[in-house]
Amino acid sequence: MEVTPNHTQTVAGWAAMDESGKIEPYIFKRRENGVDDVTIKVQYCGMCHTDLHFIHNDWGITMYPVVPGHEIAGVVTKVGTNVSSFKVGDRVGVGCISASCLDCEHCNRSEENYCDKVALTYNGIFWDGSVTYGGYSSMVVAHKRFVVRIPENLPLDAAAPLLCAGITVYSPMKHHGMLQAAGRRLGVVGLGGLGHVAVKFGKAFGLRVTVISTSPAKERQARENLKADDFVVSTDQKQMQAMTRSLDYIIDTVSAKHSLGPMLELLKVNGKLVLVGAPDKPVDLPSFPLIFGRRTVSGSMTGGMKETQEMMDMCGEHGITCDVELVSTDGINDALRRLERNDVRYRFVIDVAGGDSKL
Secondary structure (H helix, E strand, O other): OOOOOOOOEEEEEEEEOOOOOOEEEEEEEEOOOOOOEEEEEEEEEEEOHHHHHHHOOOOOOOOOOEOOOOOEEEEEEEEOOOOOOOOOOOEEEEOOEEEOOOOOHHHHOOOHHHOOOOEEOOOOEOOOOOEOOOOOEOEEEEEHHHOEEOOOOOOHHHHHHHHOHHHHHHHHHHHOOHHHOOOOEEEEEOOOHHHHHHHHHHHHOOOEEEEEEOOHHHHHHHHHHOOOOEEEEOOOHHHHHHOOOOEEEEEEOOOOOOEOHHHHOOEEEEEEEEEOOOOOOOOEOOHHHHHOOOOEEEEOOOOOHHHHHHHHHHHHHHOOOOOEEEEOHHHHHHHHHHHHOOOOOOEEEEEOOOOOOOO
């Protein structure tokens, strides 16, 4: 194991060692708490679909061993001398990014997620050249810029996935004007970790929300638990046709390859579709539904730090959290297998601090 100078803190974590994706206990080193750093005891870490892609090297960029996890919630145990916004005992979170250049046009606008030099919270390269390790671990050291405060009224376990799933849908909703669009109509494609949060946010902003899913079995959950206004089975042509030109916005959270054509037909003229799922194969984008409705397709990746805090505070005000299933550290591999089958409602969260692991 390569060790960077000042990486002297021994940490217990869980890592995938190769493309089999099997997670096993892994002891590694983290840096000392620097003047601008915050050390956090990890209480909970959400399991994101991205974790699956990285542990199996689906995108061809994994550096093994990889310690996944970018939905980290915990408690501050130490702060550097330059840190005034956090103190020991604070409830905080760390999301998808752990560093950026701090000096480009994007960083200056607090769009650190679009910085050319952005470092991911795991499987990234930090400022000191070390590989970053994520939240499947007992503690993390984070630069103060990349730490957010979690409101007191939100339980840490159910708030953890907001750090990825939450900001990933909040950022495009803000960018496309959905926060001040009460009464307008939003379609949410896919009712998983991202989708269920998009429905909750849409309702909080006064939008009329339609869930679009391949699974008729999800209608009851969508309407009763998440208070969706409408539900459409995307494989049912009659239902889809009845919804033609009815939506102002669509947030597409599906991470499998699919065609955007049928979704675009649901948008009004000038409607906007935002892709936030990350299919590893190109999606189908027919030209006619784009041209005949002057519709727009765009993408969005997580969000900047300022808007991540804004999103967290909004969730505090509205009492919004994720619907989670807690997993012990012994159960990580089982949960990953279930996640691959989409057998979770709607986010697994690892109870990192909940006892010693036998794995």
